[in-house]
Amino acid sequence: MTSTAKYIFVTGGVTSSLGKGIIAASLAKLLQAQGYRVTIQKLDPYINVDPGTLNPYEHGECYVTEDGAETDLDLGHYERFLNVPTSQANNVTTGRIYQSVIQKERRGEFLGKTVQVVPHITDEIKERIQILGKSGDYDIIITEIGGTVGDIESLPYVEAVRQLRWDLGEDNGIVIHLTLVPYLAAAGELKTKPTQHSVKTLMESGVQADVLVCRTEHDLPSDIRRKLALFCNVREEAVIQSIDASTIYDVPNLMLKEGLDKVVLKKLGLASTTPDISKWNEFLTRLKNPKTEITIGLIGKYVELQDSYKSILEAFIHAGAANEVKVNVESVHSEYINKDNVDIKLGHLDGILVAPGFGERGIEGKIDAVQYVRENNVPYFGICLGMQMAVIEFSRNVLGLKDADSTEMNPNTTNPVIDLMEDQKTITDKGGTMRLGAWDCDLKLGSIVRDIYKSEHISERHRHRYEFNGKYKQAIEDAGMKATGLNPETGLVEIVEIPTHPWFVGVQYHPEYKSTVANPHPLFVGFVKAALNHKKKTSSARMAQK
Numbered sequence: 001m002t003s004t005a006k007y008i009f010v011t012g013g014v015t016s017s018l019g020k021g022i023i024a025a026s027l028a029k030l031l032q033a034q035g036y037r038v039t040i041q042k043l044d045p046y047i048n049v050d051p052g053t054l055n056p057y058e059h060g061e062c063y064v065t066e067d068g069a070e071t072d073l074d075l076g077h078y079e080r081f082l083n084v085p086t087s088q089a090n091n092v093t094t095g096r097i098y099q100s101v102i103q104k105e106r107r108g109e110f111l112g113k114t115v116q117v118v119p120h121i122t123d124e125i126k127e128r129i130q131i132l133g134k135s136g137d138y139d140i141i142i143t144e145i146g147g148t149v150g151d152i153e154s155l156p157y158v159e160a161v162r163q164l165r166w167d168l169g170e171d172n173g174i175v176i177h178l179t180l181v182p183y184l185a186a187a188g189e190l191k192t193k194p195t196q197h198s199v200k201t202l203m204e205s206g207v208q209a210d211v212l213v214c215r216t217e218h219d220l221p222s223d224i225r226r227k228l229a230l231f232c233n234v235r236e237e238a239v240i241q242s243i244d245a246s247t248i249y250d251v252p253n254l255m256l257k258e259g260l261d262k263v264v265l266k267k268l269g270l271a272s273t274t275p276d277i278s279k280w281n282e283f284l285t286r287l288k289n290p291k292t293e294i295t296i297g298l299i300g301k302y303v304e305l306q307d308s309y310k311s312i313l314e315a316f317i318h319a320g321a322a323n324e325v326k327v328n329v330e331s332v333h334s335e336y337i338n339k340d341n342v343d344i345k346l347g348h349l350d351g352i353l354v355a356p357g358f359g360e361r362g363i364e365g366k367i368d369a370v371q372y373v374r375e376n377n378v379p380y381f382g383i384c385l386g387m388q389m390a391v392i393e394f395s396r397n398v399l400g401l402k403d404a405d406s407t408e409m410n411p412n413t414t415n416p417v418i419d420l421m422e423d424q425k426t427i428t429d430k431g432g433t434m435r436l437g438a439w440d441c442d443l444k445l446g447s448i449v450r451d452i453y454k455s456e457h458i459s460e461r462h463r464h465r466y467e468f469n470g471k472y473k474q475a476i477e478d479a480g481m482k483a484t485g486l487n488p489e490t491g492l493v494e495i496v497e498i499p500t501h502p503w504f505v506g507v508q509y510h511p512e513y514k515s516t517v518a519n520p521h522p523l524f525v526g527f528v529k530a531a532l533n534h535k536k537k538t539s540s541a542r543m544a545q546k
Contacts, residue, residue, distance in 0.1 A: 005133035006268045007173040009161045010144045013198025018178050018215045021074035023242060024144045025081035026251040030261040032082055033275035036139045039132055040078040041090040042071070043125070044146040045153035049095040060307030064463045064513055065090070068437025074144065076311050076513065081252070083518040092128045094153060100124055117156055125160035150201040162206040171269045177202060177209035178242070181216045181224070190218060192228055199232040210267055211238045213260070219243065238263050249284055249517065252277060283517050286321040293326035294531045297346055299369050300355035301362035303331035309355055311512035312383070318520035319528040327528060337365030342372045351379040351531030354386030356510065360409040367393045379503040379530040381523070384464050387496060387506030388418045391468060394481045408466050417476070419469045435462045439487055439509070441494040447484035448497050448505055452526040460509035468493035468508065503530035
């Protein structure tokens with residue numbers, strides 16, 4: 001099948017972390033708001049097959065799609081902005097490219113030819129780029145190339161872009177180059193040289209940028225824009241400034257003001273209209289004009305890097321706007337919580353979320369935190385490992401099973417209330433072998449979650465290996481913790497809650513992956529509302545004491 005879609009390639013220069021993902025998502029939002037069917041894909045130059053085995057400190061959180069692909073966190077931005085699910089086809093890594101080419105070579109598909117970077121690796125990249133375009137589901141494919149031009153690992157991707165532009169024709173594929181225009185305070189001026197060198201490096205690989213998006217702390221005056229246009233061989237209207245914003249959700253409006261969508265559509269030979277982003281701006285109004293604020297404690301062990309819990313932090317922004325509340329998230333390292341200081345660490349918080357994670361580091365601190373909020377009626381939300389910690393704490397301190405544990409942390413526990421599924425026990429490979437992607441869940445009538453979702457059946461995304469051990473389900477329920485969400489096929493426990501507590505919910509899945517600007521996740525919305533109610537109640541109690 002030939003591709004009928006148009007392609008936009010987003011490259012970056014000078015330094016990484018300039019925000020290619022946000023620019024790509026913002027442009028996609030503006031094009032979507034004009035009626036175009038748009039999707040975004042990310043090409044990652046690292047040799048890992050996917051980020052599933054990476055420590056979050058290396059690459060931020062691992063985002064999971066509906067079809068179970070472990071992907072780059074930028075796909076989360078794509079979904080949050082566009083409200084359209086992504087898939088395995090939206091994230092490609094060098095590891096996956098080489099794995100595919102080597103498997104083809106082993107099968108003899110290259111007819112004895114010498115396998116080389118050009119054409120075999122570049123052909124594989126081109127094929128992956130065009131999978132979405134050939135599906136017939138999209139009018140425009142935006143492809144973000146990770147890393148920085150000039151990096152050794154990025155060269156095959158840039159070469160693939162050069163070939164694709166030649167294959168597709170000049171009206172069917174354009175290149176946006178994101179670069180930095182730094183401000184030197186000592187000289188009091190903006191410097192264009194890094195951008196000039198970055199464009200030159202791109203041109204050395206045979207690729208001419210069609211649009212420059214310039215990250216800057218200060219407005220670009222017209223003379224700087226003219227200079228960049230002249231020296232970088234682009235039209236002046238194609239020099240777009242991307243000034244620092246107070247929130248990433250401002251960027252679509254900033255790009256609209258700069259005319260990025262018009263420039264891109266003109267170069268692709270497509271009609272341009274005024275984007276309808278009124279719903280987006282309604283969200284922004286609520287976000288920027290909260291009526292009150294709350295503080296939520298995010299308890300985890302990767303809290304030094306905000307990107308480790310990116311989807312959770314963004315879900316709180318969506319849920320806060322829905323409740324017209326500013327949600328202040330206070331990171332609390334679980335390794336530094338114990339029974340002696342838990343009141344000092346958590347006593348001032350309006351709600352507690354225990355975050356996902358792997359391994360035994362910081363586990364006891366999380367259990368102490370769960371006990372504190374359970375006994376003090378503080379709203380609690382446990383996600384994945386956070387649910388498992390709630391089950392362990394309850395089993396130890398209410399059910400009386402003092403050595404209750406997960407076999408992930410203690411393989412020799414006599415009360416494995418959290419354990420491996422039988423089909424996981426023979427697996428030795430780490431990558432891509434967990435329970436991944438969308439799984440169904442039935443919600444029990446009369447439960448908190450049934451009331452929140454307003455539905456009997458839901459589907460949520462998973463990323464875990466260990467499960468609630470069904471052998472303990474009856475005893476735990478008899479003691480007061482209820483399993484209110486079950487997988488209809490396997491009977492596995494997906495949700496636990498304590499009905500006698502104001503708001504105590506643990507979920508085995510990752511609801512944060514499905515929260516978007518257009519559809520804030522109901523569990524986060526409900527948790528924020530519960531935290532706000534808790535704040536009002538405790539404030540009233542303090543006033544009464546005075």
